[in-house]
Amino acid sequence: MTSFAVRFCRALRERGLLATPAESIDALRILSAVDLGDRDDVYFGLRALLPSRREDLAIFDELFEKWWRLERGGAVREGTESTRRNPAVHSPTDEPRETRGAEFLTRWASSSDETDDEDALSMATPSVNESRGGADFSTHAGSELGAIEAVAVDIARRLRARPGRRWKLMRRGERIDLRRLVRLSLKTGGDPIELAYRTRKLRRTKLVVLCDVSGSMDLYSRFLLQFLFALQHAFARVETFAFSTRLVHITESLRRESYRSALDALATLPGWSGGTKIGESLDRFLADWPRLLDRRTIVIVLSDGWDTGDPELLSESLKAMRRRAGRIVWLNPLLGSPSYQPLTRGMQAALPHVDVFAPVHDVASLEALARHLSL
Secondary structure: OHHHHHHHHHHHHHOOOOOOHHHHHHHHHHHHHOOOOOHHHHHHHHHOOOOOOOOHHHHHHHHHHHHHHHHHOOOOOOOOHHHHHOOOOOOOOOOOOOOHHHHHHHHHHOOOOOOOOOOOOOOOOOOOOOOOOOOOOOOOOOOOHHHHHHHHHHHHHHHHOOEEEEEEEEOOOOOEOHHHHHHHHHOOOOOOOOOOEEEEEEOOOEEEEEEEOOHHHHHHHHHHHHHHHHHHHHOOOEEEEEEOOOEEEOHHHHOOOOHHHHHHHHHOOOOOOOOOOHHHHHHHHHHHOHHHOOOOEEEEEEOOOOOOOOHHHHHHHHHHHHHHOOEEEEEEHHHHOOOOOOOOHHHHHHHHHOOEEEEOOOHHHHHHHHHHOOO
8 A cells, every 4th residue: 555655646746746745645544544445435535635626637537547457457346347437427336335425526526517505525725714713733744844954954055155245354265355455555665465355245135935824725734834944943034924814923933943843833823724815915014014125035925826815906015025125936836737827816916026936846846946045
């Protein structure tokens, strides 16, 4: 089961699905809870977890069919041949089982109108409502924290080591300060006895990170929280905010000694997994925290762009931030999929005011982020 879960999720990831190592672990839990001899149990269990977008369903069905033929040697139960050809259809000869949820999921995925009014499917979609419950971080293990910490340290090192335009005096160095050398030589009758050196001052770059924690970002919250925690500990000049329908300052919570204690502190904050109002949240940031922005500040927005608020407000807020900040970087986890297109209202309103639009869905995308953090 372990071998299959890893290989199957890796194959999905190579085809553009957002099947991270965390999904591999969840897939293994599903396989341990279903009947591995029952194709439908395995199929619907994994299908409920791994495809996150409508366009992922065809790819998932194709890869699952290949695996099932390989693993089962082409053997199928009598009367289920039609189910193998079309996994969205149940064979009438199947033994009676509780399949109401699976049948509804199938009808929804195929855009059928047969769904009864009382059927309901819980999915992460854009919403205007605020979350009324606390955050559940019980499954947010720091499985990739070591690799993410290494990336955060590299980003912090580059930000601290970037030279600016101004100069400062040095007792020793590779570049001679000619002006000071001439002034010092006047004290000795024009002879340059004492040399003077100079070097460039390091830029004091600041980071402001605004992370979307609405319901549509639940799939990526574990990965992004690990990154925010590691970045907060690696780079002192960073201020971090979380937003959904409201803006919350989470810098102090992320400065806890351990990742688990940071999650415990974040769980008490409001607004997790609620609706999405990006424009109102950015406008609140400009109203309450204007002094954090200057020409040495890089603003990083982590969001999938699903916004239920006013797109004009989002556009105006980003426009105002762009005038004051040195650079705006928008990181979208959906951009890691080759088939993704930024067609939502939120992304269409944001893109004209963004300097860098890049993916953030795995460790490799974080490593690529370092080259965008320059002024």
